[in-house]
Amino acid sequence: MIAYKSTLLNRTEVAEETMAFHFEKPRNFLFKAGQYIDLHLLGSEPDRSNGLTHTFSIASSPLAEDLVVTTRMRDTEFKRALSAMPIGTEVQIEGPMGSFALHNNTARPAVLLAGGIGIAPFLSILSHAAMEKLRHPIFLFYANRYFEDAAFMEALWKLGEANPRFRFVPTFTRLPKNYRGWKGETGHISPEMLSTHVGRLRGPIYYLAGPPAMVAGACRTLCEAGVDQDDIRTEEFAGY
Template sequence: MADSHKISFEPVNLEMDVHEDENILDAAFRHGIHLMHGCREGRCSACKSYVLDGEIQMENYSTFACNDAEVDEGFVLLCRSHAFSDCTIELLNFDEDELLGGVPIQDVRTRVVAVDPMTRDIVSLRLTPIEPEKFEFKPGQYADLHIPGTEEHRSFSMATTQSNTDEVEFLIKKYPGGKFSALLDGRLAVGDELSLTGPYGSFTLKEGHVLPVVCIGGGAGMAPILSLLRHMNQSENTRPVRFYYGARTADDLFYLDEIQQLGKGLTDFRFVACLSESADGSVPGSVTVEQGMVTDVVARHEAAIGKTEVYLCGPPPMVDAALALLDSSSVPKDQIFYDSFTSPLFS
């Protein structure tokens, strides 16, 4: 058994033990402490924190997420940090309501009930939990799907909500040569079993908040946003909602009918399909289509975006462009929510 040390978190006055062979973020999950996190791969900065006291070492992280100067000052990424003494850590980004209110991490055995192509490169994978019989998560979160016969996994967001107790849907983008993508090209069949671990992520609708919601998505980033919209519809949430979805062409759009139907149960809902390459193609007349990058379309329509909460999910370049737009628009960071994924590592 590896040596164990005590971690004290400030300014929230929480303590836990951590083994030297586990990272601090995973130890927090084990204790039911829901720290802010994103990719869990050392490639984003969602879990960046500051070491006030103690010995911590990081491994296998990106200097874009935590550069050398920050490391020298004492900043760390908790998903890549191991403690080798008792430590005191200052959390820089946290939600007091979720710290001890997160859904516990579960290992779930599931069975495939459907593998349906949605576009030329996005597939709907539907799973039903076997053991346990229900997978608990919050709308907008994601899970690790384990690749059979390996120790590898890939992370994908759930598109469903907790009302779908017998089925969990993932919208997955296929990448050429991707290990999980290969499963979706005929190797994974209805009736096969898959294991998942989760839920993870902080891309969740904040209870009690009243600001209008702006969703910006692209590609398989449709999944967590669809989960949020389904949840808001089911819970009769009255916050105004706008959804901007970026795709290349009309052939890359999907779930348009359901989005329009969900919008009928939402307050002041508007959906705009943003096509970067061509606006030609068959799209229902009730769907608003604009040519251009999704961030350019958002900039044209959302002059008061600083007075909204913004939920982002899509390819890393889209998320980076959206974050730059929000920064230039002076949107407070505590009004921006996203989980960072890297591709094709997650393909």
């Protein structure tokens, strides 16, 4: 695996306690939308051996200038180091890795199921699909507990407006009924919710990303709804 040098360019808050980190995209670093990297924060020892590494899906499109990753800012050693890093700090990136990429057959719809920060690889896939005018019908079901937890909502609504083949379905699992006039979906992603928006559940390819418990739950839901396991692709954010 090749290790590339990069630098931190910017950090932005994208939801409550959730940050996006923009890194310089190393020259010759090519990846497919949906892939991930290992991000090494270099250590302070002379040989830098006391560095820290975490895995992150790339949230930006392969055609974008920066490499963006996004995460919930918990009080862990890695995230304390990441949030304290001055702009311009050098890091190492290893990758790209993974095969969580959109299928080629545009006749088969893609149904994306994101739990919380599991939105990261889908943001890359959707931005890329919009830029390249890919012809797949795409449905995104995006589950968060509250409005405040849902990152990149504005960008996702805009992608929905720009691409007639893309339907965006956010759902909130702990929102009281009619909260602030919300008329969209509430509750966990269920077979009924999927059928309402997708229609026939056998046919599409399903992509699931998020914490392992969410991915396992969504997988069970799909199998109970009769979806063939061969049509389900998953990216578990191990460590959540």
